[in-house]
Amino acid sequence: xxxxxxxxxxxxxxxxxxxxxxxxxxxxxxxxxxxxxxxxxxxxxxxxxxxxxxxxxxxxxxxxxxxxxxxxxxxxxxxxxxxxxxxxxxxxxxxxxxxxxxxxxxxxxxxxxxxxxxxxxxxxxxxxxxxxxxxxxxxxxxxxxxxxxxxxxxxxxxxxxxxxxxxxxxxxxxxxxxxxxxxxxxxxxxxxxxxxxxxxxxxxxxxxxxxxxxxxxxxxxxxxxxxxxxxxxxxxxxxxxxxxxxxxxxxxxxxxxxxxxxxxx
Amino acid sequence: xxxxxxxxxxxxxxxxxxxxxxxxxxxxxxxxxxxxxxxxxxxxxxxxxxxxxxxxxxxxxxxxxxxxxxxxxxxxxxxxxxxxxxxxxxxxxxxxxxxxxxxxxxxxxxxxxxxxxxxxxxxxxxxxxxxxxxxxxxxxxxxxxxxxxxxxxxxxxxxxxxxxxxxxxxxxxxxxxxxxxxxxxxxxxxxxxxxxxxxxxxxxxxxxxxxxxxxxxxxxxxxxxxxxxxxxxxxxxxxxxxxxxxxxxxxxxxxxxxxxxxxxxxxxxxxxxxxxx
Numbered sequence: 001x002x003x004x005x006x007x008x009x010x011x012x013x014x015x016x017x018x019x020x021x022x023x024x025x026x027x028x029x030x031x032x033x034x035x036x037x038x039x040x041x042x043x044x045x046x047x048x049x050x051x052x053x054x055x056x057x058x059x060x061x062x063x064x065x066x067x068x069x070x071x072x073x074x075x076x077x078x079x080x081x082x083x084x085x086x087x088x089x090x091x092x093x094x095x096x097x098x099x100x101x102x103x104x105x106x107x108x109x110x111x112x113x114x115x116x117x118x119x120x121x122x123x124x125x126x127x128x129x130x131x132x133x134x135x136x137x138x139x140x141x142x143x144x145x146x147x148x149x150x151x152x153x154x155x156x157x158x159x160x161x162x163x164x165x166x167x168x169x170x171x172x173x174x175x176x177x178x179x180x181x182x183x184x185x186x187x188x189x190x191x192x193x194x195x196x197x198x199x200x201x202x203x204x205x206x207x208x209x210x211x212x213x214x215x216x217x218x219x220x221x222x223x224x225x226x227x228x229x230x231x232x233x234x235x236x237x238x239x240x241x242x243x244x245x246x247x248x249x250x251x252x253x254x255x256x257x258x259x260x261x262x263x264x265x
Numbered sequence: 266x267x268x269x270x271x272x273x274x275x276x277x278x279x280x281x282x283x284x285x286x287x288x289x290x291x292x293x294x295x296x297x298x299x300x301x302x303x304x305x306x307x308x309x310x311x312x313x314x315x316x317x318x319x320x321x322x323x324x325x326x327x328x329x330x331x332x333x334x335x336x337x338x339x340x341x342x343x344x345x346x347x348x349x350x351x352x353x354x355x356x357x358x359x360x361x362x363x364x365x366x367x368x369x370x371x372x373x374x375x376x377x378x379x380x381x382x383x384x385x386x387x388x389x390x391x392x393x394x395x396x397x398x399x400x401x402x403x404x405x406x407x408x409x410x411x412x413x414x415x416x417x418x419x420x421x422x423x424x425x426x427x428x429x430x431x432x433x434x435x436x437x438x439x440x441x442x443x444x445x446x447x448x449x450x451x452x453x454x455x456x457x458x459x460x461x462x463x464x465x466x467x468x469x470x471x472x473x474x475x476x477x478x479x480x481x482x483x484x485x486x487x488x489x490x491x492x493x494x495x496x497x498x499x500x501x502x503x504x505x506x507x508x509x510x511x512x513x514x515x516x517x518x519x520x521x522x523x524x525x526x527x528x529x530x531x532x533x534x535x536x537x538x539x540x541x542x
């Protein structure tokens with residue numbers, strides 16, 4: 001079946017640009033297959049963008065490319081006016097300090113305590129001193145407790161992360177991200193491994209933080225209902241390319257579900 | 266399909282019961298087989314007559330060794346203490362030095378391929394030369410005494426722990442490293458805050474195995490003049506004072522068993538540490 005033509009409509013009116021992506025392409029190192037193909041996106045400050053698409057559509061690759069956890073083959077990424085592609089290691093670290101990344105599998109250190117993991121969030125700004133709470137500055141320790149309070153896990157500070165439920169671990173990851181005081185949040189299927197109640201709680205938390213702080217959010221999701229409920233804009237990816245990009249208010253659930261239906265047919 | 270129809274199916278259509286061995290497999294089997302036959306008949310042969318007379322002489326040894334003579338218990342315990350300290354110090358220094366070596370020798374944490382190659386070479390040399398040979402080398406370098414023993418154990422532990430620490434680092438879930446890199450954490454922060462805590466159970470269990478091995482090595486190292494109880498044992502055996510040797514052997518047995526028990530307890534505690542929910 002031939003791929004449907006992209007339906008492109010203008011995204012909501014922009015203020016300053018938070019993320020600018022142009023002609024971004026990624027190839028797998030092993031076999032040279034294309035994972036992202038000439039993707040272009042401009043995301044204004046404070047917008048919440050949902051990336052949808054089937055497994056392998058390129059959502060995770062795109063998010064990782066934005067902070068060069070995956071190196072793009074070509075194209076350019078700018079975050080907050082700083083060019084990410086081609087940036088030196090030092091500049092890249094500075095960009096990453098301002099970008100909170102929430103992963104599907106949390107990416108915490110399971111053996112360490114909740115508090116210890118949250119303190120790690122300050123490593124971008126304060127360096128290796130924050131690798132261990134023992135030597136972390138006092139204000140960082142206090143800030144970590146504030147962040148844990150924000151995600152309602154202050155009473156779990158001394159517990160090992162591996163003893164918590166998936167939803168709680170994701171909230172720890174969000175608390176760690178809060179330590180970065182991010183201007184942009186990238187979330188790669190943050191609720192994919194959570195039950196519906198935990199998924200709603202995590203999405204409420206992220207959208208609340210975004211609203212409080214005017215943070216730009218790009219979140220990869222499979223749940224159409226969550227995308228429509230929380231996002232200002234929906235970008236659908238298919239085979240590594242943007243299939244459509246439009247304001248969430250202009251989309252409906254049936255239309256977005258068709259992305260998945262087309263893939264499985 | 267009926268059983269008769271299944272039986273009627275020709276053998277040639279089924280996968281072979283035994284795969285034809287490769288040329289390399291045949292060569293290995295022939296070489297190992299040849300060495301075994303040569304060893305049994307010509308080289309390291311065990312002759313029944315020498316075995317029978319050996320058992321008889323062993324009886325004589327036991328007759329002289331029992332009851333053990335504890336008249337020199339003080340000097341023996343002092344030498345044993347030196348042996349224990351050699352094992353502990355050598356293991357501690359070796360394990361601590363193994364840590365940076367392993368970071369350089371792990372593909373996912375090494376800063377440069379040349380450092381990877383050098384650190385791997387150091388580990389290989391430390392591992393392949395036996396501890397007794399290291400003991401002889403350090404006796405030449407620093408003279409007779411426990412210092413040579415500590416150095417020999419240190420190098421031996423570096424080889425053992427260096428290899429297994431590096432493998433443990435390479436086996437780490439890449440998500441742990443990615444999570445910290447995404448925060449903008451510096452390389453040292455990723456190592457100290459992520460890699461080392463994630464590998465800690467493996468590091469501790471490996472170090473405990475090294476400690477057990479060092480406890481045994483430290484006894485043997487004394488035989489080549491590297492200090493400790495080994496030299497006492499060698500002297501007693503040479504002077505045919507088997508009753509005194511029996512006391513030393515019993516003391517060594519107690520120490521090695523204590524080391525193994527303590528090490529096993531620590532390993533159990535570390536490995537079971539996460540099951541607190």
